[in-house]
Amino acid sequence: MTQLALIIDLNVCVGCHACVTSCKEWNTSGPAGFMSDDNPYAADPTGTFFNRVQTFEVGTYPDTATVHFPKSCLHCEEPPCVPVCPTGASYKREEDGIVLVDYDKCIGCKYCSWACPYGVREIDEHQKVMKKCTLCVDRIYDATLPETERKPACVLACPTSARLFGDVHDSESVVSRAIRDEGGYALMPEWGTRPANHYLPRRRTEIKIHKDELIRADNPLKRETERPEGPVTEQTLDDVTSW
Amino acid sequence: MHPAFSVIFLTTLIGTGQGLFVALYAAEVLAAVGLLPVQERGVYAVGSLVVALFLVGGLIASFFHLGHPERAWRSAARWRTSWLSREVIVLPITIAAALTYGAVHHFGWNLGNFSRVSPVGGDLSLIVGAFGMLATFTLFVSTGMIYACIKFLQEWASPLTVINYTLLGLASGFIFASAYVAYVAPALLAFCAIAAIWLVLLGLITRSASLIRNARIKSKSSLQTAIGVRHTRISQTTQGFMGGSFNTREFFHGAPGWMFRSIKWIFLALAFVVPLVLLSFGLKERSTTLLVQAFIVHYLGLIAERWFFFAQANHPQNLYYQAID
Numbered sequence: 399m400t401q402l403a404l405i406i407d408l409n410v411c412v413g414c415h416a417c418v419t420s421c422k423e424w425n426t427s428g429p430a431g432f433m434s435d436d437n438p439y440a441a442d443p444t445g446t447f448f449n450r451v452q453t454f455e456v457g458t459y460p461d462t463a464t465v466h467f468p469k470s471c472l473h474c475e476e477p478p479c480v481p482v483c484p485t486g487a488s489y490k491r492e493e494d495g496i497v498l499v500d501y502d503k504c505i506g507c508k509y510c511s512w513a514c515p516y517g518v519r520e521i522d523e524h525q526k527v528m529k530k531c532t533l534c535v536d537r538i539y540d541a542t543l544p545e546t547e548r549k550p551a552c553v554l555a556c557p558t559s560a561r562l563f564g565d566v567h568d569s570e571s572v573v574s575r576a577i578r579d580e581g582g583y584a585l586m587p588e589w590g591t592r593p594a595n596h597y598l599p600r601r602r603t604e605i606k607i608h609k610d611e612l613i614r615a616d617n618p619l620k621r622e623t624e625r626p627e628g629p630v631t632e633q634t635l636d637d638v639t640s641w
Numbered sequence: 642m643h644p645a646f647s648v649i650f651l652t653t654l655i656g657t658g659q660g661l662f663v664a665l666y667a668a669e670v671l672a673a674v675g676l677l678p679v680q681e682r683g684v685y686a687v688g689s690l691v692v693a694l695f696l697v698g699g700l701i702a703s704f705f706h707l708g709h710p711e712r713a714w715r716s717a718a719r720w721r722t723s724w725l726s727r728e729v730i731v732l733p734i735t736i737a738a739a740l741t742y743g744a745v746h747h748f749g750w751n752l753g754n755f756s757r758v759s760p761v762g763g764d765l766s767l768i769v770g771a772f773g774m775l776a777t778f779t780l781f782v783s784t785g786m787i788y789a790c791i792k793f794l795q796e797w798a799s800p801l802t803v804i805n806y807t808l809l810g811l812a813s814g815f816i817f818a819s820a821y822v823a824y825v826a827p828a829l830l831a832f833c834a835i836a837a838i839w840l841v842l843l844g845l846i847t848r849s850a851s852l853i854r855n856a857r858i859k860s861k862s863s864l865q866t867a868i869g870v871r872h873t874r875i876s877q878t879t880q881g882f883m884g885g886s887f888n889t890r891e892f893f894h895g896a897p898g899w900m901f902r903s904i905k906w907i908f909l910a911l912a913f914v915v916p917l918v919l920l921s922f923g924l925k926e927r928s929t930t931l932l933v934q935a936f937i938v939h940y941l942g943l944i945a946e947r948w949f950f951f952a953q954a955n956h957p958q959n960l961y962y963q964a965i966d
Contacts, residue, residue: 418881443884450881452961454864456872464878467868469961482790484716484726503715506708509725511891512642515793515862517958520887526708583869586957588861589793597869 401495403594410560413466420555434524448531471531472593479510644951650702658695660814666770682746689743728783738773801851812840820932834924862957879966894952912942
Protein backbone atom coordinates (compact mmCIF):
# COMPACT_ATOMS: atom_id res chain seq x y z
CA MET A 399 0.00 0.00 0.00
CA THR A 400 1.12 3.53 -0.65
CA GLN A 401 0.88 6.43 1.75
CA LEU A 402 2.06 9.67 0.27
CA ALA A 403 3.19 12.27 2.76
CA LEU A 404 5.27 15.35 3.34
CA ILE A 405 8.29 15.42 5.60
CA ILE A 406 9.07 18.87 6.95
CA ASP A 407 12.52 19.57 8.25
CA LEU A 408 12.20 22.13 11.02
CA ASN A 409 15.98 22.37 11.13
CA VAL A 410 16.03 23.83 7.65
CA CYS A 411 12.77 25.80 7.41
CA VAL A 412 13.48 29.52 7.45
CA GLY A 413 9.82 30.60 7.61
CA CYS A 414 9.78 32.36 4.23
CA HIS A 415 6.16 31.40 3.43
CA ALA A 416 7.09 30.37 -0.13
CA CYS A 417 5.19 27.11 0.42
CA VAL A 418 2.14 29.09 1.56
CA THR A 419 2.06 31.35 -1.49
CA SER A 420 2.90 28.64 -4.00
CA CYS A 421 0.23 26.39 -2.49
CA LYS A 422 -2.34 29.16 -2.74
CA GLU A 423 -1.27 30.05 -6.26
CA TRP A 424 -1.45 26.48 -7.54
CA ASN A 425 -4.66 25.53 -5.84
CA THR A 426 -6.60 28.74 -6.42
CA SER A 427 -5.97 28.30 -10.15
CA GLY A 428 -6.84 24.63 -10.16
CA PRO A 429 -9.83 22.76 -11.54
CA ALA A 430 -11.49 22.74 -8.11
CA GLY A 431 -12.02 26.49 -8.31
CA PHE A 432 -10.70 29.48 -6.46
CA MET A 433 -9.83 29.68 -2.78
CA SER A 434 -11.72 32.62 -1.36
CA ASP A 435 -10.08 35.75 -0.07
CA ASP A 436 -11.89 38.64 1.57
CA ASN A 437 -10.35 42.07 2.08
CA PRO A 438 -6.92 40.87 0.94
CA TYR A 439 -5.54 44.40 0.91
CA ALA A 440 -7.81 46.02 3.47
CA ALA A 441 -8.30 45.86 7.19
CA ASP A 442 -9.05 42.42 8.65
CA PRO A 443 -8.06 40.26 5.69
CA THR A 444 -9.20 36.65 5.70
CA GLY A 445 -9.01 33.76 3.32
CA THR A 446 -8.76 30.05 2.79
CA PHE A 447 -5.35 28.41 2.85
CA PHE A 448 -4.24 24.79 2.75
CA ASN A 449 -0.92 25.57 4.36
CA ARG A 450 0.22 27.99 7.05
CA VAL A 451 3.66 28.76 8.40
CA GLN A 452 3.68 29.60 12.07
CA THR A 453 6.52 30.71 14.27
CA PHE A 454 7.24 29.64 17.80
CA GLU A 455 9.86 30.77 20.26
CA VAL A 456 11.37 28.07 22.43
CA GLY A 457 13.13 28.95 25.64
CA THR A 458 13.76 32.24 27.40
CA TYR A 459 15.92 35.07 26.20
CA PRO A 460 18.82 34.97 25.54
CA ASP A 461 18.77 31.20 25.24
CA THR A 462 16.02 30.94 22.65
CA ALA A 463 15.38 29.14 19.43
CA THR A 464 12.97 30.33 16.78
CA VAL A 465 11.04 27.45 15.24
CA HIS A 466 9.26 28.06 11.96
CA PHE A 467 6.50 25.53 11.70
CA PRO A 468 4.65 24.85 8.43
CA LYS A 469 1.29 23.22 9.06
CA SER A 470 -0.97 21.55 6.53
CA CYS A 471 -3.15 18.43 6.47
CA LEU A 472 -1.13 15.53 7.86
CA HIS A 473 -3.02 12.89 5.82
CA CYS A 474 -3.45 10.75 8.92
CA GLU A 475 -3.51 7.00 8.58
CA GLU A 476 -6.40 7.00 11.07
CA PRO A 477 -8.06 10.25 10.01
CA PRO A 478 -10.66 11.25 12.65
CA CYS A 479 -12.23 13.67 10.17
CA VAL A 480 -13.30 10.94 7.73
CA PRO A 481 -15.71 8.70 9.69
CA VAL A 482 -17.62 11.67 11.14
CA CYS A 483 -18.53 13.05 7.71
CA PRO A 484 -22.27 12.40 7.25
CA THR A 485 -22.17 12.49 3.45
CA GLY A 486 -18.97 10.63 2.64
CA ALA A 487 -17.57 13.81 1.06
CA SER A 488 -14.50 13.49 3.26
CA TYR A 489 -12.60 10.37 2.32
CA LYS A 490 -9.18 8.75 2.34
CA ARG A 491 -7.99 7.32 -0.95
CA GLU A 492 -7.15 3.64 -0.86
CA GLU A 493 -4.48 3.85 -3.54
CA ASP A 494 -2.23 6.56 -2.09
CA GLY A 495 -3.63 7.48 1.32
CA ILE A 496 -4.44 11.09 0.45
CA VAL A 497 -7.33 12.52 2.49
CA LEU A 498 -9.61 14.50 0.20
CA VAL A 499 -12.92 16.35 0.21
CA ASP A 500 -15.41 15.85 -2.59
CA TYR A 501 -16.54 19.45 -3.04
CA ASP A 502 -19.69 18.30 -4.85
CA LYS A 503 -20.85 16.21 -1.92
CA CYS A 504 -19.78 18.47 0.98
CA ILE A 505 -22.74 20.11 2.71
CA GLY A 506 -20.56 22.52 4.69
CA CYS A 507 -21.58 21.29 8.15
CA LYS A 508 -18.03 21.84 9.48
CA TYR A 509 -18.21 18.69 11.60
CA CYS A 510 -14.98 17.32 10.07
CA SER A 511 -13.12 20.46 11.10
CA TRP A 512 -14.30 19.90 14.68
CA ALA A 513 -13.00 16.35 14.43
CA CYS A 514 -9.50 17.39 13.33
CA PRO A 515 -7.21 18.14 16.29
CA TYR A 516 -4.72 19.98 14.07
CA GLY A 517 -7.04 22.64 12.66
CA VAL A 518 -5.96 22.08 9.08
CA ARG A 519 -9.41 22.14 7.51
CA GLU A 520 -10.74 25.54 6.55
CA ILE A 521 -14.17 26.27 5.16
CA ASP A 522 -14.35 28.34 2.01
CA GLU A 523 -16.58 31.24 3.01
CA HIS A 524 -17.88 31.72 -0.53
CA GLN A 525 -18.10 28.19 -1.93
CA LYS A 526 -19.31 27.02 1.50
CA VAL A 527 -17.44 23.74 1.35
CA MET A 528 -14.62 22.39 3.51
CA LYS A 529 -11.17 22.69 1.98
CA LYS A 530 -7.87 21.16 2.83
CA CYS A 531 -4.49 20.17 1.45
CA THR A 532 -4.80 17.74 -1.46
CA LEU A 533 -1.06 17.02 -1.68
CA CYS A 534 -1.55 18.64 -5.12
CA VAL A 535 -3.30 15.51 -6.32
CA ASP A 536 -3.96 17.30 -9.61
CA ARG A 537 -0.25 17.70 -10.27
CA ILE A 538 1.62 14.73 -8.80
CA TYR A 539 0.09 12.31 -11.33
CA ASP A 540 0.17 14.71 -14.28
CA ALA A 541 2.09 12.82 -16.96
CA THR A 542 2.44 15.97 -19.06
CA LEU A 543 4.78 17.42 -16.45
CA PRO A 544 8.44 16.42 -16.30
CA GLU A 545 8.87 13.76 -13.66
CA THR A 546 10.87 16.03 -11.37
CA GLU A 547 7.94 18.44 -11.24
CA ARG A 548 5.35 15.82 -10.25
CA LYS A 549 5.50 17.01 -6.69
CA PRO A 550 3.30 19.24 -4.55
CA ALA A 551 3.72 22.95 -5.26
CA CYS A 552 5.01 23.62 -1.76
CA VAL A 553 7.80 21.08 -2.14
CA LEU A 554 8.95 22.60 -5.41
CA ALA A 555 8.80 26.12 -4.00
CA CYS A 556 10.80 25.52 -0.85
CA PRO A 557 14.13 27.33 -1.31
CA THR A 558 15.88 25.34 1.42
CA SER A 559 14.47 21.90 0.56
CA ALA A 560 12.85 21.70 3.95
CA ARG A 561 9.98 19.74 2.45
CA LEU A 562 10.33 16.19 1.21
CA PHE A 563 7.59 14.28 -0.58
CA GLY A 564 7.21 10.56 -0.99
CA ASP A 565 5.74 7.25 0.11
CA VAL A 566 6.20 6.66 3.83
CA HIS A 567 5.13 3.01 3.46
CA ASP A 568 8.11 2.29 1.21
CA SER A 569 10.82 1.81 3.79
CA GLU A 570 13.60 2.65 1.35
CA SER A 571 12.08 5.90 0.08
CA VAL A 572 13.77 9.22 0.75
CA VAL A 573 11.04 10.18 3.21
CA SER A 574 11.18 6.91 5.14
CA ARG A 575 14.94 7.18 5.39
CA ALA A 576 14.65 10.75 6.61
CA ILE A 577 12.14 9.76 9.28
CA ARG A 578 14.26 6.81 10.33
CA ASP A 579 17.69 8.40 10.26
CA GLU A 580 16.89 11.90 11.41
CA GLY A 581 14.35 11.33 14.13
CA GLY A 582 11.13 12.15 12.29
CA TYR A 583 8.12 12.47 14.58
CA ALA A 584 4.35 12.88 14.32
CA LEU A 585 2.28 15.70 15.82
CA MET A 586 -0.03 15.10 18.80
CA PRO A 587 0.62 11.36 18.98
CA GLU A 588 -1.70 11.24 22.01
CA TRP A 589 -4.83 11.06 19.83
CA GLY A 590 -3.86 8.00 17.83
CA THR A 591 -4.42 9.68 14.47
CA ARG A 592 -1.13 8.32 13.09
CA PRO A 593 -0.28 11.29 10.85
CA ALA A 594 1.47 10.36 7.62
CA ASN A 595 3.27 13.70 7.52
CA HIS A 596 6.28 13.78 9.77
CA TYR A 597 8.49 16.54 11.08
CA LEU A 598 12.26 16.38 11.43
CA PRO A 599 13.39 18.00 14.66
CA ARG A 600 15.62 20.99 15.19
CA ARG A 601 19.15 19.69 15.49
CA ARG A 602 22.13 21.60 16.85
CA THR A 603 25.37 20.50 15.25
CA GLU A 604 28.10 20.35 17.86
CA ILE A 605 31.51 18.76 17.96
CA LYS A 606 31.70 16.78 21.13
CA ILE A 607 35.19 17.29 22.59
CA HIS A 608 36.09 16.84 26.20
CA LYS A 609 38.39 19.38 27.77
CA ASP A 610 41.21 16.92 28.19
CA GLU A 611 41.05 16.21 24.50
CA LEU A 612 42.03 19.77 23.66
CA ILE A 613 45.64 18.99 24.50
CA ARG A 614 46.68 15.55 23.53
CA ALA A 615 48.09 13.57 26.38
CA ASP A 616 50.22 11.51 24.07
CA ASN A 617 51.97 14.04 21.95
CA PRO A 618 55.33 12.70 20.99
CA LEU A 619 56.01 15.35 18.37
CA LYS A 620 54.83 18.14 20.68
CA ARG A 621 52.73 19.52 17.89
CA GLU A 622 50.62 21.72 20.15
CA THR A 623 53.39 23.26 22.13
CA GLU A 624 54.15 26.84 21.31
CA ARG A 625 56.63 27.40 18.57
CA PRO A 626 59.75 29.31 19.33
CA GLU A 627 59.34 32.87 18.28
CA GLY A 628 61.66 35.73 17.75
CA PRO A 629 63.33 37.36 14.85
CA VAL A 630 64.34 34.94 12.19
CA THR A 631 67.36 36.22 10.43
CA GLU A 632 68.54 33.26 8.48
CA GLN A 633 66.80 31.60 5.62
CA THR A 634 64.32 28.98 6.72
CA LEU A 635 63.20 25.86 4.99
CA ASP A 636 60.04 27.72 3.96
CA ASP A 637 62.07 30.16 1.96
CA VAL A 638 63.93 27.61 -0.07
CA THR A 639 61.43 24.89 -0.80
CA SER A 640 57.98 24.93 -2.13
CA TRP A 641 55.71 22.61 -0.27
CA MET B 642 -15.74 26.30 20.30
CA HIS B 643 -17.80 29.08 18.85
CA PRO B 644 -21.45 28.51 19.84
CA ALA B 645 -23.64 28.52 16.72
CA PHE B 646 -27.23 29.51 17.41
CA SER B 647 -28.46 27.18 14.68
CA VAL B 648 -27.12 24.21 16.64
CA ILE B 649 -28.25 25.67 19.97
CA PHE B 650 -31.83 25.94 18.70
CA LEU B 651 -31.64 22.56 16.96
CA THR B 652 -30.61 20.70 20.11
CA THR B 653 -32.89 22.54 22.53
CA LEU B 654 -35.98 22.45 20.30
CA ILE B 655 -35.75 18.77 19.41
CA GLY B 656 -34.96 17.99 23.05
CA THR B 657 -38.19 19.67 24.14
CA GLY B 658 -40.15 17.90 21.41
CA GLN B 659 -38.71 14.52 22.34
CA GLY B 660 -39.37 15.12 26.05
CA LEU B 661 -42.95 16.13 25.32
CA PHE B 662 -43.47 12.97 23.28
CA VAL B 663 -42.15 10.86 26.14
CA ALA B 664 -44.50 12.68 28.51
CA LEU B 665 -47.52 12.04 26.27
CA TYR B 666 -46.72 8.39 25.71
CA ALA B 667 -45.91 7.81 29.38
CA ALA B 668 -49.26 9.36 30.31
CA GLU B 669 -51.04 7.08 27.83
CA VAL B 670 -49.27 3.93 29.00
CA LEU B 671 -49.95 4.75 32.64
CA ALA B 672 -53.60 5.39 31.73
CA ALA B 673 -53.73 2.06 29.88
CA VAL B 674 -52.68 0.20 33.02
CA GLY B 675 -55.02 2.27 35.14
CA LEU B 676 -52.51 4.37 37.03
CA LEU B 677 -53.61 7.68 35.52
CA PRO B 678 -57.07 8.90 34.53
CA VAL B 679 -57.96 8.34 30.88
CA GLN B 680 -57.91 11.45 28.71
CA GLU B 681 -59.65 12.41 25.54
CA ARG B 682 -57.74 11.31 22.48
CA GLY B 683 -57.48 14.94 21.37
CA VAL B 684 -55.03 15.61 24.20
CA TYR B 685 -52.56 13.18 22.61
CA ALA B 686 -53.36 14.24 19.05
CA VAL B 687 -52.74 17.94 19.65
CA GLY B 688 -49.75 17.15 21.88
CA SER B 689 -48.17 15.06 19.12
CA LEU B 690 -48.69 17.86 16.67
CA VAL B 691 -46.81 20.19 19.04
CA VAL B 692 -44.05 17.55 19.32
CA ALA B 693 -43.76 17.53 15.53
CA LEU B 694 -43.68 21.35 15.47
CA PHE B 695 -40.79 21.41 17.96
CA LEU B 696 -38.90 18.77 15.97
CA VAL B 697 -39.51 20.50 12.64
CA GLY B 698 -38.45 23.80 14.22
CA GLY B 699 -35.19 22.16 15.26
CA LEU B 700 -34.76 20.67 11.81
CA ILE B 701 -35.24 24.08 10.19
CA ALA B 702 -32.75 25.63 12.62
CA SER B 703 -30.19 22.97 11.68
CA PHE B 704 -30.31 24.02 8.03
CA PHE B 705 -28.86 27.38 8.97
CA HIS B 706 -25.72 25.58 10.08
CA LEU B 707 -25.09 24.15 6.62
CA GLY B 708 -23.14 25.75 3.82
CA HIS B 709 -25.18 23.83 1.26
CA PRO B 710 -28.63 23.09 2.72
CA GLU B 711 -29.83 21.90 -0.68
CA ARG B 712 -27.47 18.94 -0.36
CA ALA B 713 -28.66 18.05 3.15
CA TRP B 714 -30.25 14.81 1.88
CA ARG B 715 -26.75 13.48 1.23
CA SER B 716 -26.05 13.46 4.94
CA ALA B 717 -28.02 10.24 5.42
CA ALA B 718 -25.28 8.34 3.57
CA ARG B 719 -22.73 7.52 6.24
CA TRP B 720 -24.86 6.17 9.08
CA ARG B 721 -22.42 3.31 9.56
CA THR B 722 -19.73 5.61 10.92
CA SER B 723 -21.17 9.06 11.59
CA TRP B 724 -23.42 9.97 14.52
CA LEU B 725 -24.40 13.10 12.64
CA SER B 726 -25.67 10.95 9.80
CA ARG B 727 -27.58 8.78 12.29
CA GLU B 728 -29.19 11.89 13.78
CA VAL B 729 -30.15 13.06 10.30
CA ILE B 730 -31.93 9.74 9.70
CA VAL B 731 -33.57 9.37 13.10
CA LEU B 732 -34.90 12.94 13.33
CA PRO B 733 -37.37 12.61 10.40
CA ILE B 734 -38.31 9.15 11.65
CA THR B 735 -39.15 10.65 15.04
CA ILE B 736 -41.17 13.40 13.38
CA ALA B 737 -43.04 10.79 11.33
CA ALA B 738 -43.64 8.66 14.41
CA ALA B 739 -45.01 11.61 16.37
CA LEU B 740 -47.31 12.60 13.51
CA THR B 741 -48.49 9.01 13.05
CA TYR B 742 -49.10 8.72 16.78
CA GLY B 743 -51.14 11.91 16.66
CA ALA B 744 -53.08 10.72 13.61
CA VAL B 745 -53.86 7.38 15.24
CA HIS B 746 -55.37 9.27 18.16
CA HIS B 747 -57.12 11.87 16.01
CA PHE B 748 -58.80 9.34 13.75
CA GLY B 749 -59.25 6.74 16.45
CA TRP B 750 -57.53 4.01 14.48
CA ASN B 751 -57.40 0.68 16.24
CA LEU B 752 -56.18 -2.80 15.43
CA GLY B 753 -58.45 -4.58 17.86
CA ASN B 754 -55.93 -7.38 18.17
CA PHE B 755 -55.55 -7.29 21.92
CA SER B 756 -58.04 -9.24 23.91
CA ARG B 757 -58.32 -6.39 26.37
CA VAL B 758 -58.66 -3.11 24.54
CA SER B 759 -56.93 -0.52 26.65
CA PRO B 760 -59.07 2.10 28.36
CA VAL B 761 -57.33 4.84 26.35
CA GLY B 762 -59.21 3.60 23.37
CA GLY B 763 -56.91 1.56 21.24
CA ASP B 764 -53.90 -0.63 20.93
CA LEU B 765 -52.45 0.79 17.74
CA SER B 766 -51.45 4.04 19.43
CA LEU B 767 -49.53 2.09 22.08
CA ILE B 768 -47.59 0.23 19.36
CA VAL B 769 -46.89 3.32 17.28
CA GLY B 770 -45.97 5.19 20.46
CA ALA B 771 -43.53 2.45 21.49
CA PHE B 772 -41.87 2.75 18.12
CA GLY B 773 -41.78 6.52 18.59
CA MET B 774 -40.14 6.06 21.98
CA LEU B 775 -37.44 3.95 20.39
CA ALA B 776 -36.85 6.66 17.79
CA THR B 777 -36.89 9.37 20.46
CA PHE B 778 -34.24 7.75 22.61
CA THR B 779 -32.13 6.82 19.59
CA LEU B 780 -32.29 10.50 18.68
CA PHE B 781 -31.19 11.53 22.18
CA VAL B 782 -28.21 9.19 21.99
CA SER B 783 -27.33 10.28 18.45
CA THR B 784 -27.43 13.97 19.34
CA GLY B 785 -25.31 13.46 22.44
CA MET B 786 -22.84 11.17 20.69
CA ILE B 787 -22.21 13.73 17.94
CA TYR B 788 -20.36 15.68 20.63
CA ALA B 789 -19.25 12.88 22.92
CA CYS B 790 -17.52 10.90 20.16
CA ILE B 791 -14.85 13.54 19.45
CA LYS B 792 -12.29 12.29 21.89
CA PHE B 793 -9.93 15.26 21.82
CA LEU B 794 -12.72 17.67 22.75
CA GLN B 795 -12.21 16.45 26.29
CA GLU B 796 -15.02 18.54 27.78
CA TRP B 797 -17.47 16.63 25.57
CA ALA B 798 -15.89 13.18 25.42
CA SER B 799 -17.83 11.72 28.32
CA PRO B 800 -21.00 9.67 28.85
CA LEU B 801 -22.25 12.68 30.82
CA THR B 802 -22.74 14.51 27.53
CA VAL B 803 -25.29 11.96 26.33
CA ILE B 804 -26.91 11.77 29.76
CA ASN B 805 -27.25 15.55 29.95
CA TYR B 806 -28.70 15.87 26.46
CA THR B 807 -31.25 13.19 27.36
CA LEU B 808 -32.15 14.46 30.83
CA LEU B 809 -32.34 18.13 29.85
CA GLY B 810 -34.44 17.26 26.81
CA LEU B 811 -36.79 15.17 28.95
CA ALA B 812 -36.95 17.90 31.60
CA SER B 813 -37.85 20.65 29.13
CA GLY B 814 -40.42 18.36 27.48
CA PHE B 815 -42.04 17.51 30.81
CA ILE B 816 -42.11 21.18 31.87
CA PHE B 817 -43.83 22.01 28.59
CA ALA B 818 -46.16 19.05 29.13
CA SER B 819 -47.04 20.40 32.60
CA ALA B 820 -48.05 23.75 31.14
CA TYR B 821 -49.91 21.99 28.30
CA VAL B 822 -51.91 19.60 30.46
CA ALA B 823 -52.71 22.41 32.88
CA TYR B 824 -54.75 23.84 30.00
CA VAL B 825 -56.26 20.71 28.47
CA ALA B 826 -56.08 17.87 30.95
CA PRO B 827 -55.62 19.07 34.55
CA ALA B 828 -55.89 15.49 35.80
CA LEU B 829 -52.40 14.82 34.37
CA LEU B 830 -50.86 17.91 35.95
CA ALA B 831 -49.57 16.21 39.07
CA PHE B 832 -47.92 13.44 37.04
CA CYS B 833 -46.25 15.79 34.55
CA ALA B 834 -45.16 18.42 37.06
CA ILE B 835 -43.75 15.95 39.59
CA ALA B 836 -41.91 14.10 36.83
CA ALA B 837 -40.62 17.44 35.55
CA ILE B 838 -39.35 18.38 39.01
CA TRP B 839 -37.52 15.07 39.33
CA LEU B 840 -36.03 15.39 35.84
CA VAL B 841 -34.86 18.95 36.50
CA LEU B 842 -33.28 17.79 39.76
CA LEU B 843 -31.58 14.84 38.03
CA GLY B 844 -30.45 17.12 35.22
CA LEU B 845 -29.03 19.56 37.77
CA ILE B 846 -27.03 16.74 39.35
CA THR B 847 -25.62 15.35 36.09
CA ARG B 848 -24.96 18.78 34.56
CA SER B 849 -23.17 19.84 37.75
CA ALA B 850 -21.21 16.60 37.56
CA SER B 851 -20.05 17.49 34.07
CA LEU B 852 -19.19 21.05 35.20
CA ILE B 853 -17.09 19.63 38.03
CA ARG B 854 -15.49 17.13 35.66
CA ASN B 855 -14.69 19.82 33.11
CA ALA B 856 -13.20 22.12 35.74
CA ARG B 857 -10.68 19.41 36.59
CA ILE B 858 -9.76 18.38 33.06
CA LYS B 859 -6.09 18.17 32.29
CA SER B 860 -5.52 18.82 28.63
CA LYS B 861 -3.77 15.93 26.93
CA SER B 862 -2.39 18.15 24.19
CA SER B 863 0.06 20.95 24.74
CA LEU B 864 2.31 23.16 22.65
CA GLN B 865 4.99 20.53 23.23
CA THR B 866 2.98 17.78 21.54
CA ALA B 867 1.50 20.22 19.02
CA ILE B 868 4.84 21.12 17.47
CA GLY B 869 6.89 18.28 18.90
CA VAL B 870 9.50 20.33 20.71
CA ARG B 871 10.59 19.20 24.14
CA HIS B 872 10.86 22.38 26.19
CA THR B 873 8.90 23.74 29.12
CA ARG B 874 8.74 27.26 27.70
CA ILE B 875 7.29 27.55 24.21
CA SER B 876 5.29 30.51 23.01
CA GLN B 877 3.87 31.37 19.67
CA THR B 878 5.31 34.40 17.92
CA THR B 879 2.89 34.35 15.02
CA GLN B 880 0.08 32.13 13.78
CA GLY B 881 1.17 32.92 10.24
CA PHE B 882 -1.28 35.62 9.22
CA MET B 883 -2.36 39.05 10.43
CA GLY B 884 -6.15 38.84 10.08
CA GLY B 885 -8.66 36.21 11.07
CA SER B 886 -9.37 32.85 9.52
CA PHE B 887 -11.85 30.03 9.85
CA ASN B 888 -9.61 28.64 12.57
CA THR B 889 -9.76 31.79 14.67
CA ARG B 890 -13.53 32.21 14.22
CA GLU B 891 -14.89 28.68 14.55
CA PHE B 892 -12.94 27.40 17.53
CA PHE B 893 -12.89 30.38 19.93
CA HIS B 894 -16.07 31.58 21.64
CA GLY B 895 -14.78 35.15 21.56
CA ALA B 896 -16.80 36.27 24.57
CA PRO B 897 -15.14 38.33 27.30
CA GLY B 898 -14.09 36.41 30.40
CA TRP B 899 -16.70 37.94 32.67
CA MET B 900 -19.46 36.91 30.27
CA PHE B 901 -18.17 33.37 29.93
CA ARG B 902 -17.95 33.00 33.71
CA SER B 903 -21.36 34.52 34.41
CA ILE B 904 -23.21 32.42 31.81
CA LYS B 905 -22.55 29.33 33.91
CA TRP B 906 -24.36 30.74 36.93
CA ILE B 907 -27.07 32.23 34.73
CA PHE B 908 -27.90 28.88 33.17
CA LEU B 909 -27.74 27.07 36.50
CA ALA B 910 -30.31 29.55 37.83
CA LEU B 911 -32.54 29.80 34.75
CA ALA B 912 -32.52 26.18 33.60
CA PHE B 913 -32.71 24.55 37.02
CA VAL B 914 -33.32 26.61 40.16
CA VAL B 915 -35.98 29.07 38.99
CA PRO B 916 -38.01 26.42 37.08
CA LEU B 917 -37.93 24.20 40.17
CA VAL B 918 -39.45 26.98 42.25
CA LEU B 919 -41.99 27.92 39.57
CA LEU B 920 -42.95 24.27 39.00
CA SER B 921 -43.45 23.66 42.70
CA PHE B 922 -45.66 26.69 43.15
CA GLY B 923 -47.41 26.07 39.84
CA LEU B 924 -48.24 22.55 40.95
CA LYS B 925 -49.29 23.65 44.43
CA GLU B 926 -51.53 26.44 43.22
CA ARG B 927 -52.44 24.72 39.93
CA SER B 928 -51.48 27.93 38.18
CA THR B 929 -51.10 27.64 34.42
CA THR B 930 -49.36 31.02 34.29
CA LEU B 931 -46.62 29.88 36.65
CA LEU B 932 -46.11 26.69 34.63
CA VAL B 933 -45.87 28.61 31.35
CA GLN B 934 -43.39 30.93 33.02
CA ALA B 935 -41.46 27.90 34.23
CA PHE B 936 -41.12 26.64 30.67
CA ILE B 937 -40.09 30.02 29.23
CA VAL B 938 -37.46 30.57 31.93
CA HIS B 939 -36.24 27.00 31.58
CA TYR B 940 -35.95 27.28 27.81
CA LEU B 941 -33.99 30.54 28.06
CA GLY B 942 -31.77 28.76 30.58
CA LEU B 943 -31.31 25.88 28.15
CA ILE B 944 -30.13 28.28 25.45
CA ALA B 945 -27.56 29.65 27.91
CA GLU B 946 -26.64 26.09 28.93
CA ARG B 947 -26.04 25.05 25.32
CA TRP B 948 -24.06 28.24 24.66
CA PHE B 949 -21.84 27.41 27.60
CA PHE B 950 -21.57 23.77 26.50
CA PHE B 951 -20.01 24.88 23.21
CA ALA B 952 -17.99 27.77 24.58
CA GLN B 953 -16.41 25.63 27.28
CA ALA B 954 -15.05 23.06 24.85
CA ASN B 955 -11.41 23.85 24.23
CA HIS B 956 -10.28 22.52 20.87
CA PRO B 957 -6.62 21.41 20.64
CA GLN B 958 -6.26 23.29 17.36
CA ASN B 959 -6.42 26.50 19.43
CA LEU B 960 -2.85 25.79 20.50
CA TYR B 961 -1.78 26.73 16.97
CA TYR B 962 -3.65 30.05 16.97
CA GLN B 963 -2.42 32.04 19.94
CA ALA B 964 -0.55 35.06 18.57
CA ILE B 965 -0.78 37.53 15.72
CA ASP B 966 2.37 39.29 14.59
